[in-house]
Amino acid sequence: xxxxxxxxxxxxxxxxxxxxxxxxxxxxxxxxxxxxxxxxxxxxxxxxxxxxxxxxxxxxxxxxxxxxxxxxxxxxxxxxxxxxxxxxxxxxxxxxxxxxxxxxxxxxxxxxxxxxxxxxxxxxxxxxxxxxxxxxxxxxxxxxxxxxxxxxxxxxxxxxxxxxxxxxxxxxxxxxxxxxxxxxxxxxxxxxxxxxxxxxxxxxxxxxxxxxxxxxxxxxxxxxxxxxxxxxxxxxxxxxxxxxxxxxxxxxxxxxxxxxxxxxxxxxxxxxxxxxxxxxxxxxxxxxxxxxxxxxxxxxxxxxxxxxxxxxxxxxxxx
Amino acid sequence: xxxxxxxxxxxxxxxxxxxxxxxxxxxxxxxxxxxxxxxxxxxxxxxxxxxxxxxxxxxxxxxxxxxxxxxxxxxxxxxxxxxxxxxxxxxxxxxxxxxxxxxxxxxxxxxxxxxxxxxxxxxxxxxxxxxxxxxxxxxxxxxxxxxxxxxxxxxxxxxxxxxxxxxxxxxxxxxxxxxxxxxxxxxxxxxxxxxxxxxxxxxxxxxxxxxxxxxxxxxxxxxxxxxxxxxxxxxxxxxxxxxxxxxxxxxxxxxxxxxxxxxxxxxxxxxxxxxxxxxxxxxxxxxxxxxxxxxxxxxxxxxxxxxxxxxxxxxxxxxxxxxxxxxxxxxxxxxxxxxxxxxxxxxxxxxxxxxxxx
Ligand SMILES: [Zn+2]
Numbered sequence: 001x002x003x004x005x006x007x008x009x010x011x012x013x014x015x016x017x018x019x020x021x022x023x024x025x026x027x028x029x030x031x032x033x034x035x036x037x038x039x040x041x042x043x044x045x046x047x048x049x050x051x052x053x054x055x056x057x058x059x060x061x062x063x064x065x066x067x068x069x070x071x072x073x074x075x076x077x078x079x080x081x082x083x084x085x086x087x088x089x090x091x092x093x094x095x096x097x098x099x100x101x102x103x104x105x106x107x108x109x110x111x112x113x114x115x116x117x118x119x120x121x122x123x124x125x126x127x128x129x130x131x132x133x134x135x136x137x138x139x140x141x142x143x144x145x146x147x148x149x150x151x152x153x154x155x156x157x158x159x160x161x162x163x164x165x166x167x168x169x170x171x172x173x174x175x176x177x178x179x180x181x182x183x184x185x186x187x188x189x190x191x192x193x194x195x196x197x198x199x200x201x202x203x204x205x206x207x208x209x210x211x212x213x214x215x216x217x218x219x220x221x222x223x224x225x226x227x228x229x230x231x232x233x234x235x236x237x238x239x240x241x242x243x244x245x246x247x248x249x250x251x252x253x254x255x256x257x258x259x260x261x262x263x264x265x266x267x268x269x270x271x272x273x274x275x276x277x278x279x280x281x282x283x284x285x286x287x288x289x290x291x292x293x294x295x296x297x298x299x300x301x302x303x304x305x306x307x308x309x310x311x312x313x314x315x316x317x318x319x
Numbered sequence: 320x321x322x323x324x325x326x327x328x329x330x331x332x333x334x335x336x337x338x339x340x341x342x343x344x345x346x347x348x349x350x351x352x353x354x355x356x357x358x359x360x361x362x363x364x365x366x367x368x369x370x371x372x373x374x375x376x377x378x379x380x381x382x383x384x385x386x387x388x389x390x391x392x393x394x395x396x397x398x399x400x401x402x403x404x405x406x407x408x409x410x411x412x413x414x415x416x417x418x419x420x421x422x423x424x425x426x427x428x429x430x431x432x433x434x435x436x437x438x439x440x441x442x443x444x445x446x447x448x449x450x451x452x453x454x455x456x457x458x459x460x461x462x463x464x465x466x467x468x469x470x471x472x473x474x475x476x477x478x479x480x481x482x483x484x485x486x487x488x489x490x491x492x493x494x495x496x497x498x499x500x501x502x503x504x505x506x507x508x509x510x511x512x513x514x515x516x517x518x519x520x521x522x523x524x525x526x527x528x529x530x531x532x533x534x535x536x537x538x539x540x541x542x543x544x545x546x547x548x549x550x551x552x553x554x555x556x557x558x559x560x561x562x563x564x565x566x567x568x569x570x571x572x573x574x575x576x577x578x579x580x581x582x583x584x585x586x587x588x589x590x591x592x593x594x595x596x597x598x599x600x601x602x603x604x605x606x607x608x609x610x611x612x613x614x615x616x617x618x619x620x621x622x623x624x625x626x627x628x629x630x631x632x633x634x635x636x637x638x639x640x641x642x643x644x645x646x647x648x649x650x651x652x653x654x655x656x657x658x659x660x661x662x663x664x665x666x667x668x669x670x671x672x673x674x675x676x677x
Contacts, residue, residue: 009339014433016377020446028447051568053448059563079469079571081461082519087438089453098458098518100567109567111449111462119519124469140448173446179377179433184341215387216344222361222390224347 010188014181020173027056029169030068030162035142038132041160042071042106050157052106053140069157071105073130074149078102078109082119091145097122101146105157113145127151138168186216189228194298197290201266203227209267232263235302236310237286238319239269242279257282261302262318269318276303285309323415324544324551325672326537327356328640328647333501333532333628336432342376346428346533347388353424353535357547361390364537365420367397368411370404370427371632374439389424396420403427404534404636405597405658405668411538412554421543428533429631436529436631443661445564457526459566459662461518464602466571468520476572476605480520483601484508487524487626490604494623501528501628524626527599532630534637552643552654552672556584559658559668566663577657577667578610584669586611586655591671593618593651595638597658599625606664607657617655621645635659639670646674 024032027043031054034041043054044067052071057064081098083090090096091113099122100109115131116122129149136142183191186202190213193200202214202225209218210229218225240259246252257279260269274282275291287307290299329352337345354361367389371382382399391397400406404427411423431439437455444450467478485508494500505511505524514522537547544551560576560583562569581587594617598604604619613619620626622641625634635658642654653673660666 011338014377022446024447032447051565053565053567055565059565059568078567079462079466081458081465081521082516083458084516084518087453087455089438089441089451091452098454098462100462102567108565111454111566112452119516124465140451171447173451175442175450177374177377177434177439177442180338181377181433182338182341184344185339186344187341215384216341217347217387218390219387220390220392222347222350222388224344 008188008192009182010191011180011182014179015176016179017174017176020175021170022173023170024168025056026162027054027066027068029167030164032138032140032171033164033168035140036136036138036168037164038073039160040071040073040103040130041068041162042157043067044069044157049107050105051108052103053110068160068162069105070160071103071157072155073103074151074155075101075103075106075128076153077114077122077124077126077128079124080114080122082122091141096145099128099146101128104153104155112143115145115147121148127153139171184216186214186225190214197292198230199232199263201229201231203229210265211268212263212266212270229265231265232290234287234289234305235261235263235266236315237274237282237284237288238262238315239284240274240282255279259302261288262315267318272299273301274303275301283309285312285315321416321418321540322544322553323412323538323540324548324553325639325643326539326544326548326551327353328534328536328644329353329356330499330534330633330637330640331532332499333530333630335501335528335530337430337531338432341384342371342381342428342430343385343388345430345531346385346426349533349535350388350424350426353537357537357539359422359537362395364422364424365396366411366414366423367395368399368407368423368425370400370402370407370636371429372401374442375429375431375434375631377433385428403632403634403658403660405639406559406660408536408538408636408639409557409559409668412557415538415540421540423538424535425538425636426533426535427633427636429633430531431529431631432531440662456662457518457521460526460600460602461521462566463571463663464520464525464600467602467605470572476609478602478605480512481508482605483525484511486601486604487511490620490624490626493621494627497623497627499628500623501530503623503627521600525601527625527629528627530628530630532628532633534633534640536636536640536643548647550647550649550674552646552674555671555673556586557668557670558583559666561666562664564665569663571663572606574606574610574664574667577607577664577669580667580669581611581655584671586669586671589653591617591653591655593621593642593645594655595622595624595642595657596620597625597635597638599629599634599659601626603659603664611655611657635668642672646672649674652676
C-alpha cells in the first residue's frame with residue numbers, strides 16, 4: 001500500500017452569482033410601485049393594525065390582507081445598531097446605523113439604514129424621515145436611507161387605492177457570494193495527479209473497489225478511501241450516447257459521442273468524449289486512451305487505441 | 320407512544336478553517352465515532368437524516384456528496400433538511416415514533432470558511448424588502464440586543480452590557496472543559512467591556528466564533544435503545560415553532576415561539592437540572608432564559624454553548640447531543656435542549672430529555 005502523501009491544499013476562487021427574478025402579488029406590487037412614486041403604503045389588518053412594510057397575509061391570524069393605506073415618510077426608531085464598516089451591497093458606503101423605523105401611522109417597523117454622524121447621534125425613540133433615492137425603480141432601495149428629522153410624531157394612515165400607472169409587477173434581486181473553494185484531500189490528490197497527466201484513484205480498504213475520481217469515501221462501506229492507485233491511461237467504453245445538440249460556448253461539432261469509460265484498474269467508469277473515430281462506429285468494449293491538448297489540465301477526449309475490443313465479461317460489472 | 324432516545328453523540332473539533340478536508344472527509348470520523356459507540360455498521364441503520372446548507376458550500380445539492388460517508392449504496396432510507404441538524408433529528412424522531420424504524424442516524428455539518436458567513440446568511444432573509452439591503456447576521460443580532468437593552472423591563476431581565484459580557488465569560492470559561500470547542504477561556508466581564516464594539520451594542524465576545532464542524536447522533540426506540548446504551552437519553556417531548564418572518568412585526572425582546580415549543584414539549588411539567596441553549600449571541604441567552612423560565616439552579620451551557628463553537632447547521636444538533644451526553648454519563652437526569660435557526664431567534668426547537676433513575 002502506498003501511504004497517502006500529505007497533499008498541498010488546493011484552493012481556487014469560486015463566485016456564485018445569480019439574478020432572482022421574482023413576481024409580486026398585488027400588495028407587494030403596490031408597496032414597491034409606491035416607493036417609486038415617493039408614497040409609502042401599508043396594509044390594514046382585520047383587527048385594525050397597520051403593517052409597514054405590508055404583507056398579503058396577517059402574520060397573526062393568516063387573514064388575507066388587501067386594505068391598503070398610506071403612511072407618512074417620517075417615523076420613530078424602535079431599535080438600532082451602529083455599523084462602523086459598511087459591507088458590499090449595503091445602503092450606504094459610510095459608517096451608518098441599521099434601524100427599525102415605525103413610520104407615523106404604522107404599527108410595525110421597517111428595516112433600513114440611518115445616515116448619522118456617529119453612534120452618539122442615534123437613540124431608540126429618535127425621529128427620522130426617509131431620504132429618497134434620486135433614481136427610483138420600484139424596489140426597497142428606492143429608500144436611499146433614513147436621516148434625522150426634528151418634527152413631531154403625527155399623521156394617521158389614510159386609505160389608498162394602491163393604483164398607479166405602470167405598476168411594478170416584478171423585481172430582479174441580484175445575488176453574489178464569493179467563496180474560496182477547497183476540494184479536500186482526495187480530490188486535491190486527484191487534481192494534482194492530473195497536472196502530471198496521470199489519473200489517481202483510491203481503493204476502499206474494505207471492499208477493495210477503486211474509485212475514480214476519488215472523493216475520499218466509499219459510498220458502499222462508508223469508510224475513508226486512502227490507498228492511492230494509479231489507473232489507466234487506457235480504458236474501455238462501457239456505454240455511450242450520441243449528442244446531437246450543440247452546446248453554447250462549446251466548440252465541438254455535432255454529432256459527437258459521450259461515453260462512460262472504465263480506465264484500466266478502476267472500479268467504476270468516468271465519463272468523457274470519444275473522438276478520432278466516426279460517431280457511428282463507437283461501440284461498447286472499444287479500447288480508448290486519453291488525448292491531452294496543450295496546457296490542458298484534463299484529457300480533451302479519448303481516442304481508439306487500435307487494440308481488439310475488450311471482452312464483455314471484463315467490464316460488465318462496471319456498467 | 321413509543322419511547323425514543325438519543326443513544327450516541329459525536330462531534331468534530333470545531334475550527335476556524337478546515338480547507339484541507341472536504342465536507343465528507345470532515346464528517347466521516349464523526350459518523351464512525353457514533354456508530355462505534357453503539358456497535359453498529361453503516362447499513363445497519365434503519366433511517367438516516369441530515370442537515371446542511373448549499374449556501375455554505377456554494378453549490379447545489381451539496382448534501383449528496385456527504386452521503387458517501389454513510390454508505391448510501393445499496394440504497395438506504397434517507398432524508399435531508401436544508402436546516403440545522405436539530406430539525407433533521409426532529410424528522411428522524413417522528414419516523415421512529417411511527418414504528419417504521421428502530422434506529423436512526425442523524426448528522427449535520429457546515430463549513431463556513433469558504434465564504435463570508437455574514438454575507439451568506441443574508442440570503443435567508445425576505446428577498447423583497449430585506450435581502451436587497453444586505454443586512455449581515457451580526458447587525459441583525461445587534462438590533463435585537465439593543466432592543467433588549469432599551470426595553471422598559473430591562474431591569475427585570477437584568478439586561479445591560481455587563482450582563483451580556485458575563486454570559487460570554489461564563490460560556491467560554493466553561494468551554495475549557497470541552498475538547499471540541501473553538502474558543503475557550505475568557506477574561507472577566509469587566510475586562511471584556513473595555514473592548515471596542517463590533518456592531519454596537521455587540522462586542523466581539525457577544526458574538527459566536529465562525530467555524531467549521533460536524534456532529535452526529537444515533538436515535539433508537541424502546542428496547543433497542545436499552546441494548547445500545549447503558550443510560551439512554553429519552554426524548555420526552557420535542558416541538559418547534561417559528562415567528563413571523565418580518566423582523567419589524569416582532570417584539571425582538573421576546574421569543575414566543577420558544578415558549579410555545581417548550582410548553583408543547585413538556586418543558587414546564589418538571590424542573591430541568593441542565594439546559595443546552597443555542598444562543599449564538601449573548602443577548603439571546605437572556606431572552607431564552609426568560610422564555611424557558613430557567614432559574615439559578617439550572618446549569619446552562621456547561622459545554623460553552625454556541626459562543627464557544629457555532630458551526631452552522633450543526634450547532635443546534637450539538638445542543639441536543641451535549642444534553643444527551645450529560646444524561647448518558649449521569650451528569651444530568653432531566654435536560655432541556657434548544658436549537659435556533661434564522662435571524663434573531665426566528666425558528667426555535669425545544670426538546671426535553673430524561674435518563675432512567677438507575
Ligand atoms: Zn468499500
